[in-house]
Amino acid sequence: QVQLVQSGAEVKKPGASVKVSCKASGYSFTDYYIHWVRQAPGQGLEWMGRLNPNSGATNYAPKFQGRVTMTRAMSISTTYMELSQLTSDDAAVYYCARVLWAGYDAFDIWGQGTLVTVSS
């Protein structure tokens, strides 16, 4: 079945970087953009950016520009989200999500989420 499986929980120190993976299966990896959305504890959803798995092109939310990098490994149908210069405000569950279809950025498939804890 179509699914996105994310890497496990991470604990990082302030100032460090974290890299979360999202492995796609059950569909053609290059046909659908992947987006990243995060959710701080008890808070709402926050869009971080998107990656075109076919070309590798990215668009980042202004808030994260310069601090986030989204990449992919086509051979293993996996996308990555790396966030640097972590602070306590970055503690959240990070989700990858697949769009419904090209150019239509509603998300029909979500990863299970990866909890990132930032603590000294």
Place this chain on the structure above:
Amino acid sequence: EVVLTQSPGTLSLSPGERATLSCRASQSVRSGQLAWYQQKAGQAPRLLIYGASIRATGIPDRFSVSGSGTDFTLTISRLEPEDLAVYYCQQYGNSISFGGGTKVEIK
């Protein structure tokens, strides 16, 4: 940036009642590119509605959306216990943004 404001923050209703959730945009949502998600505790969000009013696969017809431009309403016609969740609207016509969510509690 398109700011989405959802109201009320919390809705407490009994099973069988009608729930009305509002999503207001700071500017017109282009081409009805609005979606709604349901998020249950400890789970990832689930797509309910896209294209302003199209139910996603497997979503019962108890869920419907009305509105256009800057004002949208998600209606759950007959609440069931499993509808306990937080509901988010999202616009994807001008970059992407989410509303702050409405929590639906079941009395």
